[in-house]
Amino acid sequence: MHDTSDELEAKGWQDFANCLGVDPDLFFPERGASTREAKEVCRGCVVREDCLEYALANGEKFGIWGGLSERERRRIRRQRALTRRTALDGEATADGVGA
Template sequence: MGRAVWNILGDGPLTTGVTAAAPQQGLYALDEVSDEGLLGWQERALCAQTDPEAFFPEKGGSTREAKRVCTSCDVRAECLEYALANDERFGIWGGLSERERRKLKRRAV
């Protein structure tokens, strides 16, 4: 059985980890979320099975290994969507670096 999740702002992406028994003023009920949860895709991500340091290289460090892992990951799209929605500023998410995600966001505007 899932749980109800409430969007605090009433628009935009879900705020994770916020649950309530009933809506309150300013909160809007959303569809029920499966037991897997909003971030369940992370359990299926290939990066969860590899060295996390590869996905957060030092400034100027290589992103090649992380991006190689991302190319064969089944949840790459969900990962990128999460990073864009949550303005992740560090690391490789969905196969893109911080700079590549910024460019992608600029083109979308």
């Protein structure tokens, strides 16, 4: 999560975040520092999926969101883009486009 209290009110899922009250610095470790502690907090979080989807949808580039690091989220974004492209190619072929 990592947002201001105003934004918090607007997004209900954040009220259930396991990291409420936890030092935000933990979720934004220095380059090369351990992400283990932050991921431990995320592991037991009931809104982990919401948090991850929020980060993916908003292109959050820094920090641990939904228990995943920037690099791990980038990998998911790439996989999803590939899946979308493959699905679109399939549709185009089925329509006779590009065949």
